[in-house]
Amino acid sequence: xxxxxxxxxxxxxxxxxxxxxxxxxxxxxxxxxxxxxxxxxxxxxxxxxxxxxxxxxxxxxxxxxxxxxxxxxxxxxxxxxxxxxxxxxxxxxxxxxxxxxxxxxxxxxxxxxxxxxxxxxxxxxxxxxxxxxxxxxxxxxxxxxxxxxxxxxxxxxxxxxxxxxxxxxxxxxxxxxxxxxxxxxxxxxxxxxxxxxxxxxxxxxxxxxxxxxxxxxxxxxxxxxxxxxxxxxxxxxxxxxxxxxxxxxxxxxxxxxxxxxxxxxxxxxxxxxxxxxxxxxxxxxxxxxxxxxxxxxxxxxxxxxxxxxxxxxxxxxxxxxxxxxxxxxxxxxxxxxxxxxxxxxxxxxxxxxxxxxxxxxxxxxxxxxxxxxxxxxxxxxxxxxxxxxxxx
Numbered sequence: 001x002x003x004x005x006x007x008x009x010x011x012x013x014x015x016x017x018x019x020x021x022x023x024x025x026x027x028x029x030x031x032x033x034x035x036x037x038x039x040x041x042x043x044x045x046x047x048x049x050x051x052x053x054x055x056x057x058x059x060x061x062x063x064x065x066x067x068x069x070x071x072x073x074x075x076x077x078x079x080x081x082x083x084x085x086x087x088x089x090x091x092x093x094x095x096x097x098x099x100x101x102x103x104x105x106x107x108x109x110x111x112x113x114x115x116x117x118x119x120x121x122x123x124x125x126x127x128x129x130x131x132x133x134x135x136x137x138x139x140x141x142x143x144x145x146x147x148x149x150x151x152x153x154x155x156x157x158x159x160x161x162x163x164x165x166x167x168x169x170x171x172x173x174x175x176x177x178x179x180x181x182x183x184x185x186x187x188x189x190x191x192x193x194x195x196x197x198x199x200x201x202x203x204x205x206x207x208x209x210x211x212x213x214x215x216x217x218x219x220x221x222x223x224x225x226x227x228x229x230x231x232x233x234x235x236x237x238x239x240x241x242x243x244x245x246x247x248x249x250x251x252x253x254x255x256x257x258x259x260x261x262x263x264x265x266x267x268x269x270x271x272x273x274x275x276x277x278x279x280x281x282x283x284x285x286x287x288x289x290x291x292x293x294x295x296x297x298x299x300x301x302x303x304x305x306x307x308x309x310x311x312x313x314x315x316x317x318x319x320x321x322x323x324x325x326x327x328x329x330x331x332x333x334x335x336x337x338x339x340x341x342x343x344x345x346x347x348x349x350x351x352x353x354x355x356x357x358x359x360x361x362x363x364x365x366x367x368x369x370x371x372x373x374x375x376x377x378x379x380x381x382x383x384x385x386x387x388x389x390x391x392x
Contacts, residue, residue, distance in 0.1 A: 108135075108195025108215050114208035116142060116215070123265065126150045127174035127280070132218060133207070140194060141277070143178070143214040145171030146203050165201065172201055172212050178280035179214045184253045189245035191217040191270065191277045219268025219277060228331050232341060233373050235332045240366045241274035242328055247359040250317045254284040258316035262327045286311045297322065303355070317359060325352045340376055344369055 108116075116133035122141070123130045127149050133142040145152065147168060155167030182193035195215030202211040227238060249257040259266075261281045268277040288310050289295055295304040295312030297319055304314045329352065333345045348365050351357050357365065 108140075108197075110197035110199065113142075113195050113197045113213055113215060116140065116207060118142065118207060124149060125265075125278070127152075127171050128178070133215070139218045141191070141216045141218040142207070143175060143216065144203075144210050144212060145175050168203055169201055174280050175212050175214055178278070181254070181279045181282060182216070185248075185257070185279065185282075187245065187248045187252075188273065189241050189248070189275050190279065191219065191268065191275045216277070217268075217270050217275070219270040219275060222264050222267040222269060222274065224264050224328070224331060227328070228335065230332075232336075232338055233370070233377075236366060236370045236373065238274050239329055239332060240363065240370065242324055243359060243362040243366055245274075245276060246317070246320045246324060247363050249282075249320060250359050252284075254282075256284065256286065256313070256316040258283045258319050259323065262323045283316070286313050287315050288312070318355075321352065321357070321359065321362070325349070341369070341373060344372060 112135065116135045119132045119134055119139075121129065121131050127145060128143045129146050129149060131142045131144075133140045145168065147153070147156070147164065149171055151174070152167050152171045155161065155170055156164045161167055176198070179193060179196050182190070186192070193214070193216055195213075197213045198211070200211040202209060204210050207213060227235065230238070249259070259276065259281075260283050261278065266276060266278045266281075268275055287295075289306035289312055293306040293310075295302045295306055295315060297315060302312070302315060302318060304312050304318070307313055330349060334349055337345050348357075348362075348369065351365075352362070
């Protein structure tokens with residue numbers, strides 16, 4: 001094997017060249033790139049300006065993001081500080097206080113309705129059970145359905161469905177219908193809907209296990225025999241409440257609405273105001289014309305024209321006036337009237353009977369009658385001449 005011999009001086013020269021080779025390559029790259037930069041400068045510095053602008057935009061964007069992050073951090077720290085104070089406050093409390101009654105005007109949801117204490121049953125109707133409930137210092141009418149109401153019983157006994165639970169849905173529908181109608185019909189002479197809870201179709205005596213519960217204003221029952229024994233001015237005010245209700249129902253959000261049930265128990269007194277309390281029987285569909293295209297009320301000609309859609313517009317309003325006169329106005333304004341008011345009260349009832357008044361006219365006539373009563377009963381001040389007094 002042949003051995004190569006390298007002179008020591010030449011060996012050190014080769015090592016030196018290898019050591020300085022990287023620095024030479026870097027220096028050469030800088031020298032080569034310089035002409036390109038000169039060319040860019042010769043083109044007016046366009047590339048450099050573009051880079052500067054991009055950098056400026058990037059800086060502005062970063063400053064904006066930093067400002068937003070600082071605001072977010074401040075909000076987060078404020079929220080944590082408030083939460084910490086709340087936790088400390090609760091940790092020092094002796095116990096958890098029960099939830100307070102809902103403020104006036106707040107609609108009751110399922111959680112609030114679950115806290116209502118049922119105090120007594122008020123009535124059991126065709127499709128609903130009405131109970132009195134208490135929450136805090138407020139009393140409410142609580143409505144729901146059960147298997148004991150008439151329409152559910154009739155359905156079960158009649159074998160209409162194989163399962164009695166299917167019959168229960170009929171009662172549930174009536175309760176929901178009343179709630180939906182009260183949502184649409186809002187008037188001082190209609191009870192207010194104060195709460196609604198819908199869970200299922202279950203029936204239970206326990207309020208938080210019921211499927212559907214409706215909460216309304218609680219009122220005192222209306223008895224016609226008691227109304228007829230009131231003083232004349234109070235009678236007029238009650239009749240005026242009823243007339244204003246009919247006036248509203250002529251053109252309500254549901255259209256022209258007829259009251260189909262005029263029994264006393266359909267109405268209540270809330271803080272002295274007459275209100276209709278059971279609205280699931282209200283009907284907003286006008287009756288159809290007969291085969292001769294005539295409009296009838298109680299099988300008698302009504303004087304209304306049959307429309308192209310074969311309905312009799314205006315029948316609901318006229319029917320309301322007819323029933324109001326028969327069930328309330330005549331019993332209250334037709335008997336036991338003081339002599340000084342007899343002429344005006346009789347004229348009002350006569351015009352109603354002759355179909356000369358609509359709901360607007362009835363409200364106006366009753367308001368005039370009320371003003372007349374106040375004028376007549378107002379006692380003038382006693383004028384006394386001191387010179388005619390005898391002193392003892």
